[in-house]
Amino acid sequence: MARTRREFLKDAAMLAAGLGLGSAPVPRLALALEGLAAQRPGLVWLQGQSCSGCSVSLLNGERPGPAELLTRYFSVWFHPTLSAATGDEALAAVERAVNAGGYLLAVEGAVPLGMPRACTVGQEPLVDLVSRAAARARAVLAVGTCASFGGIPAAATNPTGAAPMGEILAKAGLSVPHLNVPGCPAHPHWIVGTAVLVLHKNDVTVDKEHRPTAFFGRPVHDQCPHFARYERQEFARTPGEDGCLFKLGCQGALTHADCPWRGWNGGTSWCVRGRAPCTGCARPGFARDPAYPFFRLNEGRTA
Amino acid sequence: MTREEDHAMATIVLDPVTRIEGHLRVETRWDGPRLAEARVAGEMFRGFEAILRGRDALDAPVITQRICGVCPVSHAVASCRALEQALGIRVPPNGRLLRSLVLGANFLQSHLLHFYHLSILDFVDVAAVLEADSSNSAVRALQAWVEAEVRSNRVLPAAPFLPQWPAGLPPEARWAGRALGHYLKALEVRQAAHRMAARFGGRVPHTATLVPGGATAGVDPLAVEGFRSELASVRGFVEEVYLPDALELAARFPRLADQGVGPDQYLTFGAFEEADGRLWLPAGVWTGDRLDPLDPGRITEETAHSRYRGADRARPLAGETEPAPEKPGAYSWLKAPRYEGRPVEVGPLARLRVAAASGLPEVKEAGERWLAPAGLRLSDLSGVTGRHLARALEAWMLIRRMETWLDRLDLAGPTVGPYEPTASGEGAGLVEAPRGALGHWVRVRDLRIETYQCIVPSTWNFSPRDGRGRPGPVEAALEGLEPPQGEPRGLAVARVVRSFDPCIACAVH
Numbered sequence: 001m002a003r004t005r006r007e008f009l010k011d012a013a014m015l016a017a018g019l020g021l022g023s024a025p026v027p028r029l030a031l032a033l034e035g036l037a038a039q040r041p042g043l044v045w046l047q048g049q050s051c052s053g054c055s056v057s058l059l060n061g062e063r064p065g066p067a068e069l070l071t072r073y074f075s076v077w078f079h080p081t082l083s084a085a086t087g088d089e090a091l092a093a094v095e096r097a098v099n100a101g102g103y104l105l106a107v108e109g110a111v112p113l114g115m116p117r118a119c120t121v122g123q124e125p126l127v128d129l130v131s132r133a134a135a136r137a138r139a140v141l142a143v144g145t146c147a148s149f150g151g152i153p154a155a156a157t158n159p160t161g162a163a164p165m166g167e168i169l170a171k172a173g174l175s176v177p178h179l180n181v182p183g184c185p186a187h188p189h190w191i192v193g194t195a196v197l198v199l200h201k202n203d204v205t206v207d208k209e210h211r212p213t214a215f216f217g218r219p220v221h222d223q224c225p226h227f228a229r230y231e232r233q234e235f236a237r238t239p240g241e242d243g244c245l246f247k248l249g250c251q252g253a254l255t256h257a258d259c260p261w262r263g264w265n266g267g268t269s270w271c272v273r274g275r276a277p278c279t280g281c282a283r284p285g286f287a288r289d290p291a292y293p294f295f296r297l298n299e300g301r302t303a
Numbered sequence: 304m305t306r307e308e309d310h311a312m313a314t315i316v317l318d319p320v321t322r323i324e325g326h327l328r329v330e331t332r333w334d335g336p337r338l339a340e341a342r343v344a345g346e347m348f349r350g351f352e353a354i355l356r357g358r359d360a361l362d363a364p365v366i367t368q369r370i371c372g373v374c375p376v377s378h379a380v381a382s383c384r385a386l387e388q389a390l391g392i393r394v395p396p397n398g399r400l401l402r403s404l405v406l407g408a409n410f411l412q413s414h415l416l417h418f419y420h421l422s423i424l425d426f427v428d429v430a431a432v433l434e435a436d437s438s439n440s441a442v443r444a445l446q447a448w449v450e451a452e453v454r455s456n457r458v459l460p461a462a463p464f465l466p467q468w469p470a471g472l473p474p475e476a477r478w479a480g481r482a483l484g485h486y487l488k489a490l491e492v493r494q495a496a497h498r499m500a501a502r503f504g505g506r507v508p509h510t511a512t513l514v515p516g517g518a519t520a521g522v523d524p525l526a527v528e529g530f531r532s533e534l535a536s537v538r539g540f541v542e543e544v545y546l547p548d549a550l551e552l553a554a555r556f557p558r559l560a561d562q563g564v565g566p567d568q569y570l571t572f573g574a575f576e577e578a579d580g581r582l583w584l585p586a587g588v589w590t591g592d593r594l595d596p597l598d599p600g601r602i603t604e605e606t607a608h609s610r611y612r613g614a615d616r617a618r619p620l621a622g623e624t625e626p627a628p629e630k631p632g633a634y635s636w637l638k639a640p641r642y643e644g645r646p647v648e649v650g651p652l653a654r655l656r657v658a659a660a661s662g663l664p665e666v667k668e669a670g671e672r673w674l675a676p677a678g679l680r681l682s683d684l685s686g687v688t689g690r691h692l693a694r695a696l697e698a699w700m701l702i703r704r705m706e707t708w709l710d711r712l713d714l715a716g717p718t719v720g721p722y723e724p725t726a727s728g729e730g731a732g733l734v735e736a737p738r739g740a741l742g743h744w745v746r747v748r749d750l751r752i753e754t755y756q757c758i759v760p761s762t763w764n765f766s767p768r769d770g771r772g773r774p775g776p777v778e779a780a781l782e783g784l785e786p787p788q789g790e791p792r793g794l795a796v797a798r799v800v801r802s803f804d805p806c807i808a809c810a811v812h
Contacts, residue, residue, distance in 0.1 A: 081321070
């Protein structure tokens with residue numbers, strides 16, 4: 001569908017908002033979006049040990065919204081939650097996509113390496129399906145903390161041997177460009193923005209965790225509106241109390257994400273604005289270590 | 304989707320069932336034109352209950368929300384309520400109301416998602432939109448898009464809307480234009496419902512503010528008024544679009560009214576706390592013609608055909624979740640919950656049945672305003688189109704109740720109670736998710752989780768057979784299905800399956 005330069009600029013401005021970099025990257029992003037719209041690359045989305053929360057989050061994107069993503073920017077060859085095709089027709093769509101190759105592969109959820117039966121599609125273990133699909137992809141996006149780092153399925157005792165996409169790609173010996181877009185769930189702008197950057201001349205700077213620095217470059221704590229209160233040691237001591245949430249267990253200092261600038265659900269709110277500590281949901285170690293609880297309210301209450 | 308369809312004993316398998324939450328396989332055997340036997344299988348396992356064991360008690364609401372990205376709020380509320388009971392934590396009236404508002408907003412987004420984005424493509428011929436004579440600019444843009452797509456040499460033109468079922472969809476332009484136009488509009492309205500949930504939940508999916516004791520968000524008057532104005536816009540859509548569409552679906556597909564009827568035994572845990580702690584939607588068990596009070600002591604879970612070792616037929620807190628992926632005779636990662644040993648249907652239809660029998664005034668009003676003009680009665684709702692209608696009616700009733708909860712918020716009162724826990728205890732958090740009755744059971748020792756078990760709505764509905772070989776509710780609803788000549792059998796099966804709004808990540812967890 002036709003789209004004007006002005007509309008690309010608006011979408012680019014939304015994606016850039018929160019980078020803390022001013023408006024400098026906007027024209028570059030607009031150009032990338034225009035290129036994307038001209039080309040409408042194939043998108044193949046597969047789900048593993050996921051809760052579909054990242055898919056739901058993607059539907060929460062505004063500018064570009066889901067209708068634009070489906071009809072203007074991507075050709076959504078397959079998405080388990082959206083595709084009309086069911087059963088054998090759905091498997092055939094995936095096969096047609098894999099045969100054609102050259103698509104962006106998005107994987108949501110972890111992959112049960114230790115128990116292949118714990119996730120199958122058409123009775124094919126997911127580990128086989130994602131490996132086949134990754135081999136023919138232009139780039140692989142691990143969407144959400146489960147696909148990026150293992151997340152909750154990989155938390156102790158990791159009953160299914162759940163593994164992140166990086167491990168699957170390494171095991172399959174694939175060198176396809178791979179980006180992690182963590183978050184539980186991932187923010188829609190992080191998903192779309194990363195896709196746009198990687199598809200536009202692979203123009204994306206990543207850190208050692210394969211995260212695009214544009215979204216995950218700085219800790220939440222450094223950008224937090226409560227930062228001054230932290231410095232003044234004005235801490236909330238009980239749930240719901242006003243103040244810096246550090247003493248309640250906030251993990252903003254360890255978590256790289258731009259939530260304080262970007263906000264969630266169209267900028268409506270975010271965890272800390274709701275007086276809830278950051279649970280570190282975009283952190284590589286999110287939920288993995290039982291010795292590291294989300295709240296510190298039980299410290300010292302038992303022997 | 305169709306294998307050996309010409310043979311007398313055909314087998315038709317749907318795997319994956321798309322446009323649902325999660326990994327679902329449906330295997331059906333046909334005796335001539337009639338579906339003789341159905342087996343539904345959940346195909347993904349993570350092991351939440353094992354992961355929770357030994358963790359800090361307050362980790363539970365954070366972790367269990369991640370069981371499901373479509374109904375995380377229900378899990379948060381169930382988990383908080385279970386811990387409040389186990390640890391003796393009090394909730395102030397504002398905390399209850401905020402919880403009900405966030406839960407309600409998430410019900411609305413879930414029902415809209417289910418009707419428009421997950422289900423409607425089973426009732427609409429997408430290509431027919433090209434013939435639609437619409438003045439709606441979104442529909443015209445969609446027409447231009449579909450036209451360009453089907454002419455293009457793309458790998459999968461007009462994906463994800465095409466390919467569709469090869470037959471059996473009404474080639475009616477006006478209906479296609481209307482339904483697909485509403486599909487697009489509903490993408491925006493669903494977001495508005497989620498913005499409402501985020502105002503008091505911090506964000507969604509996976510809220511941040513719901514903790515044992517209430518909600519941390521506070522009652523900011525701006526948030527209250529923002530919530531109210533978005534609720535009004537969602538109400539407009541539900542009254543002008545969603546309910547009329549659900550009624551039109553029932554009118555266009557009269558045959559589907561009594562297709563896919565479940566075991567005629569309905570269960571609900573009740574949900575939505577009022578300021579004083581009572582529940583707006585009542586709990587109960589409806590069996591054919593009788594309403595009984597809910598007795599959670601009669602709930603058991605069976606594992607005869609489930610991929611788990613351990614005790615068959617256990618009460619929730621005695622349940623174990625030891626995976627046995629290659630167990631002989633097992634065909635699903637779901638367990639089989641039973642009430643008094645019987646399979647029961649849960650979900651909007653169950654809530655509506657029990658609420659009607661309990662005399663909830665909103666149900667009577669909803670029936671008079673929406674069903675009577677269409678010549679329908681509440682008791683007519685039982686099959687595929689009935690479930691869709693029950694969901695739409697519930698959305699309408701819920702919105703009106705949410706308006707009263709907003710009015711009852713005390714701007715000066717606390718939203719979360721003091722955290723003064725006992726160190727050990729047991730609790731059950733019973734609530735409703737959009738898909739039906741949700742229970743979390745927890746035993747805490749020294750503020751750590753000793754045992755945690757969840758029985759989730761789709762565990763009830765999509766359960767496999769139990770030790771006595773009795774099929775689960777969806778299996779029972781499928782058996783006996785007899786689609787007319789020319790309708791793909793897979794389509795008939797999918798319509799029944801999707802009418803239950805499956806959430807398989809939830810069901811297995």
